[in-house]
Amino acid sequence: MILLRRLLVMAAFAVWQGGFIFYTAVVVPIGTEVLGSARRQGFITRQVTDAMNGCGAVALSLMAWELACCRDPRRYRLWGRAAFWSLMTACAVGLFVLHPRLEALLDVPNEAIIDRAAFRPLHRAYLWVSSGQWACATVYLALTLPAWRAEDRRI
Numbered sequence: 001m002i003l004l005r006r007l008l009v010m011a012a013f014a015v016w017q018g019g020f021i022f023y024t025a026v027v028v029p030i031g032t033e034v035l036g037s038a039r040r041q042g043f044i045t046r047q048v049t050d051a052m053n054g055c056g057a058v059a060l061s062l063m064a065w066e067l068a069c070c071r072d073p074r075r076y077r078l079w080g081r082a083a084f085w086s087l088m089t090a091c092a093v094g095l096f097v098l099h100p101r102l103e104a105l106l107d108v109p110n111e112a113i114i115d116r117a118a119f120r121p122l123h124r125a126y127l128w129v130s131s132g133q134w135a136c137a138t139v140y141l142a143l144t145l146p147a148w149r150a151e152d153r154r155i
Contacts, residue, residue, distance in 0.1 A: 002069075002155075006148060009066045012059035017137050020052055020130070043111050049099060056092050056133070060085070063140070071154060072147035081147065084140040091133035098126045 023045075031041040063085055072078050105119045106112070113119050 016055040016059040
């Protein structure tokens with residue numbers, strides 16, 4: 001059961017965070033170049049973020065299960081992982097709240113932004129929250145791998 005739990009967590013984590021990195025580092029620049037516009041790429045990204053946020057919800061659920069089941073003897077790691085999981089979850093909630101607010105400022109059929117002055121700060125906040133979530137996920141992973149090693153030593 002431990003192996004299955006870890007495989008599910010790692011697969012969900014890889015899809016979620018790996019997808020985020022690949023999309024932001026590769027797909028967005030290529031899409032912007034091919035489409036000739038960051039705005040046009042943004043109208044694709046608005047749909048992709050729904051899927052990424054859904055993957056995040058699944059990954060966070062699996063991570064909560066794993067966190068509750070892991071028998072790491074180091075309390076500081078357990079509390080650290082719980083804290084970073086909480087921060088990632090708070091970021092996920094923030095993204096779920098911000099996304100419809102951004103959507104409301106878009107004229108999707110015409111690929112236009114209705115109110116640029118209102119859109120920019122919300123979009124900037126969305127990008128910062130996404131980046132913060134990625135940073136928390138990186139620290140969470142850095143704490144999880146030694147926790148698993150310590151758990152294996154106890155078995």
